[in-house]
Amino acid sequence: MSTTHAFADHIGLRIVESRPGHSVCATTIAAHHLNPHGVMHGAVLFALADTGMGAALYPQLRPDQSCTTISAQIGYLAAAHAGELRCETAVVRLGRTAAHLESRVLCDGKPVATASGQYAITVRRAS
Numbered sequence: 001m002s003t004t005h006a007f008a009d010h011i012g013l014r015i016v017e018s019r020p021g022h023s024v025c026a027t028t029i030a031a032h033h034l035n036p037h038g039v040m041h042g043a044v045l046f047a048l049a050d051t052g053m054g055a056a057l058y059p060q061l062r063p064d065q066s067c068t069t070i071s072a073q074i075g076y077l078a079a080a081h082a083g084e085l086r087c088e089t090a091v092v093r094l095g096r097t098a099a100h101l102e103s104r105v106l107c108d109g110k111p112v113a114t115a116s117g118q119y120a121i122t123v124r125r126a127s
Helices: 006-011 040-060
Strands: 016-020 022-028 066-076 085-096 098-107 110-123
Touching: 006 040, 016 040, 022 040, 040 066, 040 085, 040 098, 040 110
Parallel strands: none
Antiparallel strands: 016 022, 022 085, 066 110, 085 098, 098 110
């Protein structure tokens, strides 16, 4: 997985842990993350989950493989206004051509969202 991720840098997303089948991502809520109502924008929570899913899946792939999000769903459980967001992700099932993953997003240890995603596993084209 590439170490350069401009969008992640933009929102302050850090990959804290990335190992086969598991990842932890985090960001600290800042003013630019908030919607007009002073609540964490859902797109940032979704970005944590989607990036976390990739970070959990990539270490399980062969060097010639890549993955692409097929679909992802998120459920928002509670509003987050300030604090540290942490996304914990696990690979639920890894097949030959697809994988299913699940994430939990916590704000200062309290659940704020859950997400699941399906990812295609493909062989990278030669350059």
